[in-house]
Amino acid sequence: MVVERSGRSSADITAPMTGVVTQVYPLERQAIEPGDALFDLKLTHEDVVTAQTEFLANLQILDVANQELGRLQRIGESVIPGKRIIEQRYAVDKSRAEISAKRQSLLLHGISDQQIATMEQTREVLREITVVAPDYPKNHEDEGTEHQYFVQSIDVNRGQSVEAGQKMAKLG
Numbered sequence: 001m002v003v004e005r006s007g008r009s010s011a012d013i014t015a016p017m018t019g020v021v022t023q024v025y026p027l028e029r030q031a032i033e034p035g036d037a038l039f040d041l042k043l044t045h046e047d048v049v050t051a052q053t054e055f056l057a058n059l060q061i062l063d064v065a066n067q068e069l070g071r072l073q074r075i076g077e078s079v080i081p082g083k084r085i086i087e088q089r090y091a092v093d094k095s096r097a098e099i100s101a102k103r104q105s106l107l108l109h110g111i112s113d114q115q116i117a118t119m120e121q122t123r124e125v126l127r128e129i130t131v132v133a134p135d136y137p138k139n140h141e142d143e144g145t146e147h148q149y150f151v152q153s154i155d156v157n158r159g160q161s162v163e164a165g166q167k168m169a170k171l172g
Contacts, residue, residue, distance in 0.1 A: 013169040015041065019043050020042045020044060034134060039168055040130050040131075041162070042127060059120060068091075
């Protein structure tokens with residue numbers, strides 16, 4: 001006999017941030033694996049957009065500060081006072097600290113390390129994220145037992161606006 005166990009047998013999938021559903025991948029009653037794409041979400045959350053733009057702006061400021069530091073170091077301390085080079089090193093350190101703080105903010109908003117790295121490489125904001133099926137729960141009772149998820153319900157439609165924390169689907 002199969003019995004559903006609360007907190008173990010099913011998982012609610014919620015919107016990680018405010019956005020508009022642009023794609024629904026699974027069908028109800030479909031079996032899926034952890035990591036499978038469930039939804040694409042166009043980001044509209046103002047705080048997330050602001051955090052991304054500030055992160056990218058801080059990356060640009062760091063680039064400029066590093067370029068200026070390199071220029072000053074090439075000229076040499078015989079021409080440029082050592083104080084000016086030290087001030088520029090502080091500017092670089094300050095920029096790195098601001099980038100680290102913005103990175104933490106993005107992580108708290110639900111943007112992954114990989115997505116942040118992509119932003120850093122491309123110097124573009126994320127316009128869309130993909131919500132994926134979660135990993136299997138880690139607990140001592142179910143250790144080593146892996147199973148497919150079963151899409152019990154899909155609670156959103158393409159084009160629908162969702163708020164952070166709003167239920168999007170239920171997996172069993």
